[in-house]
Amino acid sequence: MTHKLQFPADFIWGVATSAYQIEGSPLADGAAPSNWHRFCRVPGAVLNGDTGDIACDHYRRWADDVKLMKELGLKAYRFSIAWSRILPNGQGKPNEKGLDFYRNLVDALVANDIEPFVTLHHWDLPIALDDLGGWANRDAAHWFADYAHLMFRTLEGRVQHWTTLNEPWVIMDAGYMHGVHPPGLRSLEKAPVAAHNLLRGHGLAVQAFRADGKGQIGLVVNLEPKYAASNGPEDAAALARAHAYMNRQFLDPVFLGAYPDELAEIFGHDWPRFPEDDLKLIREPIDFLGINYYTRSVVRSDPTAAPLCASPVAQTGAEHTEMKWEVFPAGLKSCLLWVKRRYGDIPLYITENGAAFADPEPKNGRLEDPRRVDYFRTHLRAAHEALQQGANLKGYFAWSLVDNFEWSCGFARRFGLVHVDYATQKRTPKDSASFYRQVIESNGEEI
Numbered sequence: 001m002t003h004k005l006q007f008p009a010d011f012i013w014g015v016a017t018s019a020y021q022i023e024g025s026p027l028a029d030g031a032a033p034s035n036w037h038r039f040c041r042v043p044g045a046v047l048n049g050d051t052g053d054i055a056c057d058h059y060r061r062w063a064d065d066v067k068l069m070k071e072l073g074l075k076a077y078r079f080s081i082a083w084s085r086i087l088p089n090g091q092g093k094p095n096e097k098g099l100d101f102y103r104n105l106v107d108a109l110v111a112n113d114i115e116p117f118v119t120l121h122h123w124d125l126p127i128a129l130d131d132l133g134g135w136a137n138r139d140a141a142h143w144f145a146d147y148a149h150l151m152f153r154t155l156e157g158r159v160q161h162w163t164t165l166n167e168p169w170v171i172m173d174a175g176y177m178h179g180v181h182p183p184g185l186r187s188l189e190k191a192p193v194a195a196h197n198l199l200r201g202h203g204l205a206v207q208a209f210r211a212d213g214k215g216q217i218g219l220v221v222n223l224e225p226k227y228a229a230s231n232g233p234e235d236a237a238a239l240a241r242a243h244a245y246m247n248r249q250f251l252d253p254v255f256l257g258a259y260p261d262e263l264a265e266i267f268g269h270d271w272p273r274f275p276e277d278d279l280k281l282i283r284e285p286i287d288f289l290g291i292n293y294y295t296r297s298v299v300r301s302d303p304t305a306a307p308l309c310a311s312p313v314a315q316t317g318a319e320h321t322e323m324k325w326e327v328f329p330a331g332l333k334s335c336l337l338w339v340k341r342r343y344g345d346i347p348l349y350i351t352e353n354g355a356a357f358a359d360p361e362p363k364n365g366r367l368e369d370p371r372r373v374d375y376f377r378t379h380l381r382a383a384h385e386a387l388q389q390g391a392n393l394k395g396y397f398a399w400s401l402v403d404n405f406e407w408s409c410g411f412a413r414r415f416g417l418v419h420v421d422y423a424t425q426k427r428t429p430k431d432s433a434s435f436y437r438q439v440i441e442s443n444g445e446e447i
């Protein structure tokens with residue numbers, strides 16, 4: 001049953017991808033290896049030993065992929081730039097062929113009336129910078145700002161929507177706390193330093209943008225609403241720690257100029273004392289916030305799970321995706337309204353929302369994915385409810401355009417609106433792509 005939902009006339013409908021997950025050709029035309037190019041080669045780091053060496057071959061097939069986006073009726077495309085194509089050493093002399101790739105991609109998008117939304121950094125750091133300590137090195141903020149400034153100048157006038165970082169929390173938590181992403185560290189000492197330098201880099205990039213960028217600039221964060229497993233005080237305290245660690249750790253400094261108090265409790269003596277000037281820099285005002293939403297978590301107190309001492313409680317009766325994430329559309333609405341209540345009326349984009357399900361193989365050029373259609377339907381309804389209740393929501397980007405390299409899960413998880421046969425690189429739009437095209441054409445009426 002469809003609902004007649006009215007989204008704002010200027011609501012932006014798009015899809016999202018990232019460079020390392022779709023491009024392939026990681027060393028082509030002067031590009032240098034990224035940290036993910038190297039991390040994939042660490043035995044056991046990625047399921048089935050998959051790498052982004054080919055991925056969706058987008059680096060070579062980009063023109064056809066733009067045509068595919070046009071056919072799907074997309075109005076915007078969120079993608080990231082591979083820093084190691086632009087500055088193979090991470091800093092210094094730009095690689096013109098790397099710049100040309102993104103100039104051509106952006107020009108093709110604009111020529112097809114598809115608005116480019118550019119993410120400057122979606123986790124793939126040049127290994128030269130990783131070897132200098134990566135985000136744990138205080139200079140990383142300046143390396144990032146210089147790279148950002150180069151991109152602002154290169155794409156000036158062609159790109160109106162920029163975001164600095166994709167999910168700094170994942171870079172910190174997966175890369176420096178739990179070692180499951182590059183640089184593969186488990187360091188209570190380096191994790192908060194890396195998080196802080198990510199935020200400093202964001203602030204310096206925003207300052208560079210204000211100096212001579214045109215358009216709007218924002219930040220993309222992943223938000224996962226936390227629910228207490230019981231009404232008891234221990235679970236309430238565990239919820240507060242988990243919420244501060246994942247949802248407030250980056251937004252409080254950016255919008256409120258201070259870190260949550262819970263972080264000093266979580267990191268203990270490893271929690272650094274940050275200079276006041278740093279927090280002033282991090283608070284450089286931004287024009288919009290991107291929110292990546294996939295699921296929620298229910299948490300309980302767990303003294304054995306240091307340093308957070310909070311553990312998720314499986315919601316066995318609920319529907320889950322192939323990522324073992326609970327399908328929980330209400331969490332999207334609560335995220336959007338929580339941001340407005342806590343941080344004010346900042347324009348918001350849902351910059352990622354989607355699901356991996358065990359799709360069948362395409363048959364006669366078609367692929368039925370009813371569970372993904374339902375996931376999008378229920379989450380778009382939740383987004384609309386948030387809009388009706390005052391969320392300043394400006395757009396929605398489905399994750400993802402195509403099945404792609406899902407980080408440590410390799411190619412074993414498929415999020416795409418479009419199926420990719422990795423042996424032939426054949427693209428087959430799924431039923432969810434047809435559903436989304438109708439949503440876009442009707443501006444949300446056909447949900």
Ligand SMILES: CO[C@H](O)c1c[n+]2c([nH]1)[C@H](O)[C@@H](O)[C@H](O)[C@H]2CO
Pocket residue numbers: 018021166167170222223292293294352399406407415
């Ligand atoms: C922890 O979930 C995050 O919000 C999240 C989920 N996802 C992401 N972040 C990343 O931005 C994408 O690169 C992933 O491919 C995508 C799907 O896993």
